[in-house]
Amino acid sequence: MRAAERCSSMTTLDAIDLRILTVMQSQGNLSNLKIAEYVGLSPSPCLQRVNRxxxxxxxxxVTAILNIAKIFPSIVVFAKINLAEQTVRQFTIFETAIQNIPEVLECSLMSGEFNYFLKVIARDLEHFNELTQTMMEMGIGIKSFSFFVEIRNVKRTPVVPIDSLYQGK
Incomplete structure (x- = not known):
């Protein structure tokens, strides 16, 4: 089996793979040498595993997590959105359009009383209002909105608790 086939068929992770993923998600800027030390490998096999x-x-x-409040003032708004039609075609139109709105940080298709849940960042309420008007005028099938302005963030982390979630295969 060629190396490319082994990479594409990789279906299970071992304990070292999990340690590599754990350290990289919380400290993505570490050098390969530091990652190797953390997981107990020499640098060359560690780099091979990271590449795999x-x-x-x-x-x-790998990305940097910015402290936006130090750069500029902003607000975070969560939005529940219902579409006029519940069709694959309408979902595709909406999702394609949302990809082109940089202020929409996250968008999830939901089950239950509404179709989509968005996380949006804006300079202020006026800017957010402009964004919603633009979205309504785009013809992407929005029937109704509900908005919730974040007052204070209590917890925000990009780190997934791999140790408690991963059970192997």
Whole structure:
């Protein structure tokens, strides 16, 4: 089996893979040497594992988490959105359009009383109002909105608790 086939067929993770993923999600800027020390490998096999995890799609990228409040004032608004039609075509139109609105940080298709749940960042309420008007005028099938302005964030982390969630295969 060629290396590319092994990467694409990677279906199970061992304890070292999980330790690599755990350290990388919370400290993505570590050097390969530091990651290797953390997981108990020499640098070369560690780098091979990291590359294998990347190629297999377990690591989608590495990013910096910014302290937005230090850069500029902003508000975070959560939005519940209902579409006029509940069709695959309408969902596709909406989802494609949302991809092109950079202020929409997250968008999830939901079960229950509404179709989509969005997390939006804006400069202020006026800017948010402009965004909602733009979305309504885009013709992407929005029937109704409900908005909730974040007063204070209590917890926000990109770190997933791998140890308590992963049960192997």
């Amino acid at each position: 995890l990347r190629k297999a799609g377990y690591i989608r990228g």
